[in-house]
Amino acid sequence: MNPGRRVVITGLGAVTPLGNNMQSTWDAIRHSRSGVARITHFDASGFPSQIAGEVKGFDFESFIRRLPELKTAMSNTRFALSACEEAVKDSGLNWEGLDSRKKGIYFAAGDSAASTDRLAAAFHRSLIQNDLRFDMASYVLERFRAGGGREEAEKEPAATLKHLIRYFGVSGPAYNCLTACAASAQAIGEGAELIRRGESDVILSGGSHSMIHPFGVAGFCLLTTLSTYNDFPETASRPFDATRAGFVLAEGAAAVILEEAEHAKRRGAHIYGELVGYGTTADAYRLTDSHPEGHGAAAAMRMAMKEAGTSSRDIDYMNAHGTSTKVNDVVETLAIKKVFGEDVGRLWVSSTKSMTGHLIAAAGAVELEFCLLAMRDSFAPPTINYRHKDPECDLDYVPNEGRDRDIRFAMSNSFGFGGQNIVLIVKKV
């Protein structure tokens, strides 16, 4: 157990493909619903993968009315602000009344895409008329002439942090990390460390991301990591199933309020759970492949359990990284078996990415929220679309329907391109 101050979670917020708040998202999870459909943000019919978990019917107008400068904010920021506002409200904190120096932010906002129309216009004007050769100097001059500098700034992950700092009036520590699919879990782990060390009493944490744009989808298609079950969007994300064929890109945000335990108790806050374990390691192996024997993932799970003072017997439910790619699901299963040994037989493991798709930087935070709600409701979420057993993936993945169970400790795994492995453990209070 970390000897520092204890950290509890007192507020949740979410914007996901399953719903535009925490409750509607969790309701969909409890009912085994998928948020995946054909891409509508752009015409994806020419791409190998044409499906995604898009956020639907999201309304940001009320924010813009309050703060007109948010009109140029991109999806990452919009989702983040909405999820954070919900989390703050859910926590019951008198946010304005808190000492601004003792409240901080540790977020994981991803980057956004530049306008394809603006880039295309500059490119078009920079083609040499006769032979359509690309002229770099003309292109750059066109980009400068066309403006769009504000947009350039808004696509930086720092833009989301800047908006959060300003909107929530934070004067304590403020950070944003971006470690691909592990980012928001890492933000929560590091945010909790700020409280443990006494630098803050309250941290607004989580993540937001949207890569459902032509460049994002193209990048992942080129890496052949996306599912191409285009005719069956709702069943395309099928973690641990023998027929899995890649992950489904998704978007959204998740926000949590991390609070020093005594601070929360003093004000009679509702506590979703205590964050007791944080494991953080790197594979140092390859850019996208995890270590074939799951060394880094296993080390992170062990580290989190050591921090939490738990043994493998104590973990009742695990929200796996479970991306639905061939390699991840096998390696993660192997790592889990190494760490849990004989106790793996009593462990329930599920991948909620089967329903949400993969929210990339926001994935870890939303999955930790599912762990907290699973503890609250004594309900383990399912892995949907599980039909065909893979001999290399042989755990209890809570197939297709969630199951009731008293959950005292839940573990959430998040592993990222680039080799970051983050594991969080929460405890029922």
Add this chain to the structure above:
Amino acid sequence: MSRRVVLSGMGLITPCGIGNAPLWAAAREGRSGLSARNEQDPVTIPVGVCGFVRDFQPQQFVKNRKSLKVMCRDIQMAVVASLLAREDAGLGEGSIVPERSGTCIGAGVFEHDPEEMADSFRAALTEDGHFDARRFGSDGMGQLFPLWLLKYLPNMPACHITISHSLQGPSNTLTADSGGTASAIEEAIRVIRRGHADLMFAGGAECRLQGAGLLRYHAQGMLRDLSRGGRYEIFSARSGGAVIGEGGAILILEERSAALARGARIYAEVASFAVAADGLKNHDAAELSIRLEEVMRTALREAGVSPESVGGIFLSSRGLPREDEAEALAIGRVFGASAVKPVLVAAKPLTGFLGYAAAPVSLGLAAMMMERRLSVQSFEDDAPYLAPNFKFARPEGSASWVERPILVHHFEEGLVHHAFVLTSAGAEAAPRSGG
């Protein structure tokens, strides 16, 4: 008591040259690395004077040359800086314990190479110049290098660095514009203090002189063009914007007793740091200066150092008038009453504003001064216009002030403010808890 953290190595790539020695030599001589664009430089930038890193040939440093294909220039510079830092720290083969070592890197969105995307764009254009997403998917996407995405992901510098040095402890990438690297260094210190690692590679790189990389700075109105003469001035009545440079800087941060046990050369101890978000609703220099003052005072308090005992201040100043004014006001309030006032040092006129590499270059240069007990040469007048009671650094003889604590300041309006206090390697003052 908290574990203590020292700076035991650095790899600095700046417009003054590749490695620590060229930067140190230029700093001692007051020779700026900024220069007018020549025929080797990118032709597409809107200003004529920048801090170019010339003759950067990563293949001379990186053993796995194939890996360079999946790195944009920023990533290459970060990786090479990490190799230089390791060498400087005397960490030879087998001397890094993988599970006890990690990395924290500051990085933002990397500028894509337009040439690389040209064919895919051409395939996606309609006759009237509009982007057709369907065509991009069917005909354009395939023109891109299959690992194209990995060449530009912000966390890839950290990824390559962990692979290059087999760092299996914590790894993180922090993004907050140039302050992201100050954040990364802070986190590396925290990771060592809390015992999750004994050694961390921390720093960042930025190369925005390619393509349309300066567009954002241009739109913010912060570029200064010196092509018609003049020099990069800070804290001056003639300050009027930033001159941009490119660079990479990685620091080796180490738990003090582990560094001593292996006989490492210790440049300086990072006695403390302080951090605070801007959080201001309406910006003016006076309001901003209050926040900066708080950060400086917190860093000093955490280090157990009084304002009177501070020998020097590495300024954050980028030559932006409101930021400069706020920083000068804050320094005046914190240090103005000291009988012997700290000397001011500015790294930006030497290298240009290096974005994500700026903070570690300042920290590295400050630490070099402390270890060598020598001052650098500043470019400015004796009496800074905005802080007339203070003086800029001069290199004459051995300067006693460099043996006293140095405060390194870094901030960007609207984001996060940072201050670090470095003490000399032999200092016994131990940092308190917290920052």
